Amino acid sequence: MKTFDYTVKGQSGIHARPAVKLAMESQKYKSKIMIFLDGKIADASDVMAIMEMNIKFGDVIKVEMTGADEELAYKNLRNFLLNNLPN
DSSP: OEEEEEEOOSTTOSOHHHHHHHHHHHTTOSSEEEEEETTEEEETTOHHHHHHTOOOTTOEEEEEEESTTHHHHHHHHHHHHHHHSOO
């Protein structure tokens, strides 16, 4: 299992468009990827589950990868969140 924390930098948080991008990126991996925020848990490959978390600007989410390609998922998802979501 690999984990990292990410502070949301986009002023609108993770709304529909970023949620779709995050889900699409997460679906590339065999590992189970989960997002945690304030006691809520979402499968990162599920757009609706991400949106239901109501992730706002400044929130710190925990991203957890478990599975055969967790190292690759960790590296690429961390890079994706840091570089491809709105700043």
